[in-house]
Amino acid sequence: MFLFQEAEIQKVVTLNQAAILRVEDAFSKLAAGDAVMPPIMRVDIEENNGEVDVKTAYIRAYDKFAIKISSGFFNNPSLGLPSGNGMMLLISTETGIPQAVLLDNGYLTDVRTAAAGAVSARYLAPKKVDTVGIIGAGTQAGYQLLALDQVRDFDHVLIYSRTRERTQQLIDRVEGKISADIRPAENPEEVVRQSQVVVTATPSRDPIIRREWLHPGLHITAMGSDAEHKQELDPKLLPEVDVLACDHKEQCFRLGELHHGLASGVLSKDHDIVELGQLTSGSRPGRTDDRQITVCDLTGTGVQDTAIALFAYHELASAGMGMKVGETSR
Amino acid sequence: MFLFQEAEIQKVVTLNQAAILRVEDAFSKLAAGDAVMPPIMRVDIEENNGEVDVKTAYIRAYDKFAIKISSGFFNNPSLGLPSGNGMMLLISTETGIPQAVLLDNGYLTDVRTAAAGAVSARYLAPKKVDTVGIIGAGTQAGYQLLALDQVRDFDHVLIYSRTRERTQQLIDRVEGKISADIRPAENPEEVVRQSQVVVTATPSRDPIIRREWLHPGLHITAMGSDAEHKQELDPKLLPEVDVLACDHKEQCFRLGELHHGLASGVLSKDHDIVELGQLTSGSRPGRTDDRQITVCDLTGTGVQDTAIALFAYHELASAGMGMKVGETSR
Numbered sequence: 001m002f003l004f005q006e007a008e009i010q011k012v013v014t015l016n017q018a019a020i021l022r023v024e025d026a027f028s029k030l031a032a033g034d035a036v037m038p039p040i041m042r043v044d045i046e047e048n049n050g051e052v053d054v055k056t057a058y059i060r061a062y063d064k065f066a067i068k069i070s071s072g073f074f075n076n077p078s079l080g081l082p083s084g085n086g087m088m089l090l091i092s093t094e095t096g097i098p099q100a101v102l103l104d105n106g107y108l109t110d111v112r113t114a115a116a117g118a119v120s121a122r123y124l125a126p127k128k129v130d131t132v133g134i135i136g137a138g139t140q141a142g143y144q145l146l147a148l149d150q151v152r153d154f155d156h157v158l159i160y161s162r163t164r165e166r167t168q169q170l171i172d173r174v175e176g177k178i179s180a181d182i183r184p185a186e187n188p189e190e191v192v193r194q195s196q197v198v199v200t201a202t203p204s205r206d207p208i209i210r211r212e213w214l215h216p217g218l219h220i221t222a223m224g225s226d227a228e229h230k231q232e233l234d235p236k237l238l239p240e241v242d243v244l245a246c247d248h249k250e251q252c253f254r255l256g257e258l259h260h261g262l263a264s265g266v267l268s269k270d271h272d273i274v275e276l277g278q279l280t281s282g283s284r285p286g287r288t289d290d291r292q293i294t295v296c297d298l299t300g301t302g303v304q305d306t307a308i309a310l311f312a313y314h315e316l317a318s319a320g321m322g323m324k325v326g327e328t329s330r
Numbered sequence: 331m332f333l334f335q336e337a338e339i340q341k342v343v344t345l346n347q348a349a350i351l352r353v354e355d356a357f358s359k360l361a362a363g364d365a366v367m368p369p370i371m372r373v374d375i376e377e378n379n380g381e382v383d384v385k386t387a388y389i390r391a392y393d394k395f396a397i398k399i400s401s402g403f404f405n406n407p408s409l410g411l412p413s414g415n416g417m418m419l420l421i422s423t424e425t426g427i428p429q430a431v432l433l434d435n436g437y438l439t440d441v442r443t444a445a446a447g448a449v450s451a452r453y454l455a456p457k458k459v460d461t462v463g464i465i466g467a468g469t470q471a472g473y474q475l476l477a478l479d480q481v482r483d484f485d486h487v488l489i490y491s492r493t494r495e496r497t498q499q500l501i502d503r504v505e506g507k508i509s510a511d512i513r514p515a516e517n518p519e520e521v522v523r524q525s526q527v528v529v530t531a532t533p534s535r536d537p538i539i540r541r542e543w544l545h546p547g548l549h550i551t552a553m554g555s556d557a558e559h560k561q562e563l564d565p566k567l568l569p570e571v572d573v574l575a576c577d578h579k580e581q582c583f584r585l586g587e588l589h590h591g592l593a594s595g596v597l598s599k600d601h602d603i604v605e606l607g608q609l610t611s612g613s614r615p616g617r618t619d620d621r622q623i624t625v626c627d628l629t630g631t632g633v634q635d636t637a638i639a640l641f642a643y644h645e646l647a648s649a650g651m652g653m654k655v656g657e658t659s660r
Contacts, residue, residue: 001433003333003431003655005655005656006656036373036374036375038371038372038373039371041368041369041371041384041386042368043366043368043386043387043388043395044366045366045388045423045426047390048423048424048425050423050424050425050426051426052386052397052421052426054371054384054386054397056371056373056382056384057373058373058375060377065373067382067384067399069397069419069421069428071421071425071426071427072426073424073425073426076425076426079425081425081427084426085425085426085427085428086428087419087428087656089399089417091382091399091401093375093378093380094378094380094403095378095380095401095403095406095409095411095415096375096380096381096382096401096402096403096406096414096415097401097411097415098399098415098416098417098433101333101431103331103428103655103656105656323655325333325335325433325653326335326336326417326433326435
């Protein structure tokens with residue numbers, strides 16, 4: 001069994017086409033019924049404003065699968081620590097014996113989450129994008145912007161977050177990494193009205209985007225909501241858009257924007273909702289018209305974790321990295 | 331963050347009174363409502379006759395909690411590998427940051443599972459035990475016998491398993507570790523009729539123990555069933571015993587002998603069932619009469635994992651063991 005450190009992992013896995021293709025393939029396998037993905041396990045530690053999620057999925061035909069631990073502790077920034085953290089394990093699907101510990105501190109989660117944003121935009125955003133809008137200014141907001149840069153050419157980026165200082169910090173982090181002009185927006189309405197692709201990447205508990213702001217030729221990826229109490233979109237807009245997509249219906253019905261659609265009665269489980277895996281596998285079309293309005297609800301799936309962990313392991317092993325640990329002594 | 335190897339863990343944690351008391355305390359905390367314990371996450375890999383469980387529990391007042399991965403791959407013995415495997419992680423309850431990787435290969439699971447058997451017998455077995463009966467001959471069958479030796483004095487042990495060779499191998503493994511005389515039994519009926527304490531530790535899918543074999547002054551711990559399809563006891567005996575106990579009702583109603591009691595209609599959720607934590611905390615009595623018949627259904631709980639992992643971590647850190655790994659580079 002091998003242990004890999006974050007610095008090694010960062011050397012071999014970046015948010016590029018190869019990583020995005022691995023995540024696309026995972027969605028295809030999920031849609032084809034070639035994955036076993038149990039519901040997310042969650043431990044809430046309310047006293048410390050924290051939560052720990054465990055995600056997993058077994059994708060058939062692979063000899064290992066991942067168990068991913070990720071945490072969000074929202075008092076951490078006041079301690080000078082990032083709120084998100086995590087690690088991944090790879091387990092043999094043939095013997096159950098642990099094969100690898102990936103001490104990525106949440107890096108691979110950032111990559112696979114952003115990769116899903118790229119997949120969503122690849123199939124649902126208009127071909128021509130002039131302006132990209134980002135709502136949120138955390139680590140993932142930056143990754144989502146870099147992910148969009150992998151699948152669309154755009155000239156302008158508008159970023160909104162509740163604190164101008166954090167917005168500017170995000171701009172400083174991403175400037176130079178993409179060629180577009182990046183500037184802060186005054187409010188989320190400006191972002192939505194001016195953009196052809198909008199990504200929401202916030203921990204919001206109340207809708208940010210209102211249906212009145214939607215316009216022909218808009219695609220929205222809402223990736224912030226991954227728990228019952230989180231919400232970024234006015235649920236009333238969900239049944240009205242031309243293509244309503246998500247990463248995994250069952251999970252989004254429990255945790256995502258779709259959950260709020262169901263809860264508020266504006267959406268039914270019978271509504272025509274397309275899963276990303278149907279788009280990636282070609283069994284359903286994505287956007288078919290430049291004037292359509294499309295929305296994709298992302299909650300983050302175990303198949304993404306298994307896909308990115310297997311990709312990382314392959315690259316790490318090929319490069320001869322890692323430390324051998326954990327010999328059996330019994 | 332620290333990484334610990336099995337050999338180090340075995341040096342500091344053994345199946346003794348200290349370990350048993352930690353598990354007792356965890357049951358008390360669970361019964362008192364001082365633990366957050368989500369349902370078990372399970373990945374079935376049917377093609378390879380394997381299953382992987384993830385268990386966890388946050389016990390209030392502790393600064394870390396465990397996430398435990400354990401696997402059972404039942405074709406492994408034909409490959410010369412043990413069927414069971416696993417590892418544990420300790421996560422900070424204050425920041426969510428991983429604190430330790432315990433590469434125990436399932437050793438701590440063996441200890442905490444056997445410790446629950448000791449707790450069960452401590453509160454439910456008659457004070458005077460002449461003969462202990464063990465049904466099953468795997469690793470855990472041996473640990474259960476050693477666990478009983480920590481809480482009762484007995485002179486004789488009867489062991490039954492389906493293959494006499496494996497029974498003899500178990501006898502060879504435990505002989506010299508306890509002072510009692512150990513011999514193989516012809517069948518499970520002989521074990522039950524001759525013993526005052528019986529532990530079933532098998533992966534059986536059909537009842538082994540029949541109600542006609544029960545006799546006054548008998549205690550049975552059924553620890554094999556930890557999944558819907560596993561079963562060791564005739565469900566008809568469940569409502570008839572004087573004290574029916576379990577580690578965690580909600581979980582046993584889903585996975586244990588109690589599940590089969592409910593499914594077959596002989597038991598209702600309203601039946602008087604005592605949880606181990608009520609016994610350990612003194613809120614309910616266990617056995618009150620030498621002639622009572624008692625049964626305890628164990629499915630294995632996340633609080634046991636957190637308790638044993640914290641115990642191991644404390645002992646390992648005190649001894650200066652472990653390897654520092656996984657510095658954050660972002």
